[in-house]
Amino acid sequence: MEAFADVALLSRIQFALTVAYHFLFVPLSIGLGLILAINETRYYRSRKPEDAAATKFWVKIFTATFAIGVATGITMEFSFGTNWANYSRFVGDIFGAPLAAEALFAFFLESVFLGVLLFGRKRVSPKFYMVSAWLVWFGSCLSALWILIANSWMQTPAGAELNAEGTEAIITNFWEAAFNPSIFARYTHTVDALLIMGAFAAMAVAGWYMLKGRNKDFAMKTMRIAAVVGIVSSCAMIVFAHASAVNVWEEQPTKLAMMEGMYDSEVPPLYAIGIVDEESQEVIAPFAIPGGTSFLATGNFETEYPGLNELAQTEQFGDMNVEDLPVGLVFQSYHIMVAMYGLIMLTAILVLIFSFKGARIQKMRWLQWAAVLSPIWPFVAIQTGWITAEVGRQPWVVYPSMSGPEGVSLLTNDAISMSVSSVELWITLALFVLVYLILLIGWIRVVGRFIKEGPIVEAGAVKEGE
Amino acid sequence: MMEFLSVLWFFLIFLLIAGYFVLDGFDLGIGTLSPFIAKNDEERAILRRSIGPVWDGNEVWLLTAGGALFAAFPDAYATTFSGFYLAVMLVLFGLIVRAVSFEFGAGDPHWRKLWDACFFVGSLLPALLLGVAVGNIFAGIPMDAIGDYVGMPLFGLITPFTLLTGLLGLSMFLAAGASWAALKTPLDSELRARAIALRMPLQVVSLVLFVIVSIYALILIGPDMDANLSVLRILFAVLVVAGLVVAMIVGKLQDNDLKSFLAQSASMIALVALLACSMFPVLVNATPDSIGPAITIYNAASSELSLACMSIILCIGLPLVLAYHVIIYRTFRGRISAADLKH
Structure with a gap:
């Protein structure tokens, strides 16, 4: 109650x-x-x-x-x-x-x-x-x-x-x-995601007309505009997403630890999928690249990173109660977002190739269907990305970041x-x-x-x- | 400097509110009057079209005023928005359904009735409740030491005085709506005739309510008003009345809808100016039984640097905003014609 x-x-x-x-x-x-x-x-x-x-x-x-x-x-x-x-x-x-x-x-x-x-x-x-x-x-x-x-x-x-x-x-x-x-990394990361969303929505409309055999000229023109915007924004995302991740690594250690399910200090590995067992404070994953996350953030495979339990001992993050943290939610949101990016990139490349080389997409029903369904990927990526960003900074609303002025934080x-x-x-x-x-x-x-x-x-x- | 900036921002907040009341005021009026003066789909379309290109920009004045209040006087923003929680939410839901009713109504014939209803309710709720809210900050609310409202939710905000201020606001918005409708509808249409038939009675009602509210206000907080501003108060009170009277005269005798609308708008500006001069330096009054003190520019203002930054932002932004408004109102000047509806 x-x-x-x-x-x-x-x-x-x-x-x-x-x-x-x-x-x-x-x-x-x-x-x-x-x-x-x-x-x-x-x-x-x-x-x-x-x-x-x-x-x-x-x-x-x-x-x-x-x-x-x-x-x-x-x-x-x-x-x-x-x-x-x-x-x-x-x-x-x-x-x-x-x-x-x-x-x-x-x-x-x-x-x-x-x-x-x-x-x-x-x-x-x-x-x-x-x-x-x-x-x-x-x-x-x-x-x-x-x-x-x-x-x-x-x-x-x-x-x-x-x-x-x-x-x-x-x-x-x-x-x-x-x-x-964090403004530059987060602004470029977010707005670029929105451009991907727009491009994929336009792709979906064009794909639907192709399936129905209607508005052929409009559909092809739209598909091409969307393909170009889609591929440019998807490629740019590699840079922007990386900058965002590095920024979280540097500024928001508890968020990073939640994203990778790190309860104890370790050299963070890279998981593609997994489950966080919040009771036993472990990540259960079928496979992992040892030191992978460390490599992405710092360029080497050996950088150790503090876990949630260690961070909770510090004065800066002492207000945090590790048992109450929604680690599983942040971990899953983050990993779903990354997985969606894989689908985004794949769709963008396929649509680009077949929109321009002789406009073959007009005869490829499976790719037209893929275009119609494609807005789901950026849509899910955007929502899970925001969940990662916003739930990941809990229990604070104003986060006590590493470079932040002392005392300027609020639960x-x-x-x-x-x-x-x-x-x-x-x-x-x-x-x-x-x-x-x-x-x-x-x-x-x-x-x-x-x-x-x-x-x-x-x-x-x-x-x-x- | 701090004193100057605080005083400046007190009046700037009211300037933004005046901008909102004048500009979105006639939109709210049109929406509320719509079911009463438009008798068929075409007439409803004309009314919607009359505010179609401008209503969204007009509404941004409210967002600007809200943001500016948050920035300049955070305590006043926090107290009023959380204290008037359910009332603010009703205004909010009104604004939400009104905004979408425009675009959705035109594109969805089967749901037209629902969106027309949303247009009406979504205009009426803000038109009535904004005045009630002003009445409350004017007459005072009970607060605790931090400034949190401690009265009864929603119903505690409704008193004879705040009901009267709500009705005054509503009648002023409706009169503005009727004036705008008269100005924009086709010259010899029945729609315009109906708008004109309502315009003067609404102005008379506004005038009567204004006199009643003024006397009531003088009794309520008259002694607490800043004595230095008494001349300005008299001036603005006269201007409120003069604006309405001129609006009636030029509307009735000269049949000049533009002048009548402008006089009506001037009266609204004078009303907000009168409000500002009556409340200064108070932003939210406290009732006599309140534990916390009234929220004033002296205990609620942001830091000097914050106010200075806001002043620079406004100095750059306001001329741009005014330029946009000149562009849009000039582009869409004149009465609506049948050709306009084909868009």
Whole structure:
């Protein structure tokens, strides 16, 4: 029964649920935003009505996705105050500025120029329309930057100090706080993943049309754009993912130990799959490359790394209770993410080869099916990646990172709103599940309809804009 | 410097709120009025189209105000958002379903009724509850020593005074919505005639509620108001009334919808300015039985460096935002025509 009245746990569940849901749609809209902008640039050059139809098709899907992303994003901004009042008091001096900057610099840009995309085809010049498409995408990448600055600061605090009373983190240097030790690795890693998501979503649409034998020209063009974006972003991911892993190695030892299931200090091996037995504190895996993780992080096979039990003895991580840590969840999330990357790379290579060499994909039904199913891989990778990042820093909400200023850390359990009861949380949790479920069904219906309709070439659109 | 920045940010927060109330105010008004003035699908489409390109940008003012409050006065943000938990959540759910109802309604004929209902409810909830929230921070809430709200959830926030402020907010939003509808709908349409028929009565109701709320407010916290600002308060009170009266006159006698809408908006700005001058330097008032003190710019402000950074961010951002608004409102100026609906 205790769990039913645990405000901290319920608040975490609500935040996890709403942020995971929000992060279904944001990756799609940022990823598809690029596909849309590329399409519109093609139209700007060609002025062919079918290219205009392609842009319009993507604008419709983008807008439906963007709308739900915006709507569920408001939840996130409000939730710091509604459910994490003590967190807000602790970090307000630093954390609020990026949120305000995100709204000022990014949200206004995105929303205003999306208005142009939606309603302005006949009202603005073709050039202005194309620039608007790029500005919407640029705005969404900028918004990702600000929110990841905020999130990365919670992972690796910098440019701050604890106030004299020990109740608040106070900013000492804006640039150090904004460009904290993990921001570059985490920003590139995240945004690149979103581009993969967009490319694979476009692949799926193109693959579906190929299977149905419809919109052949559009399907082939889309498949090629998606193949190029897909392969470039998937290859770049090797660099970005590696940088992120090295950053965790250097800054967040407890997270790294959870990712690899290391309870005791060891030279970390590399597992492809495995199970963490939290009782006996062991990893059960069919095979392992000895020192593999050590090699990936440091370049040699012999670097020893502290385990959770050792880390719990230190002053820095002393607040951690090893038995309560969700090691299995973090281990599995991390390894599923890596496995998904294997599938992503494989799909990207196959689609690239067969989209360009004589467009053979048009006759390969199995590859068309693979393209239709392909968004599942980045989708699962993105969700499990975030679980790794967010659950991996528990039990802290502001993590006591290796290079972080002394004392600037906060336990998740100390971050809640004292004035919110578990009853209120149950009410809002139920409402979130209900409303978000209806939104999801509504989104599937609308986007499904748009895809069924396909791009519609307007009669008389040939002369337009010339 | 610290004193200056705190005072500056107090008024900047209210400036952002004024921006939100003026711009998203007419969106909320349109949404709430929609079932009453639009009688068929085409008329509903015209109303949606009238705010289609702009509503999203308008709503960002709320996010900016929320983020700025978090950054500049974290304690005020924490206390109000957690203290008004269920009310904030109702506003939030309203904003969520309203946002998607726009895009989903147009693309899903079978679920059109559901999304139309969402458009209405999603507009009504914020339109009513925002005023209730303002009434509460104005009249005061019970807090503990840290500043956490200790009253009854949701129902503790509803008093005769806060109900009146909620209704004042609602009527001002509805009047703005009717003004916007009159401005954007086709000139000789029945839709415009219905909007105009509602515009003046709503302005009269706003005026009456404003007078009642003002007197009530003077009795409630009149003695605590900053004496230095009394001249400004009188000025803004006069401007609220003048804005509404001018809106009525130019709307009725000159049939000038743009001027009427602008006067209506000016009245809304004056109302928020009056609120700011009446509350200064308090952000959240405490009731007499409250253990914790009122939350003011002196006990809730962020550090000097944080406020300075925010000031620089705003100096760069605000001109850009205003430029975007000029672009979008100019691009989509004029009345909606049948051709616009084909998009």
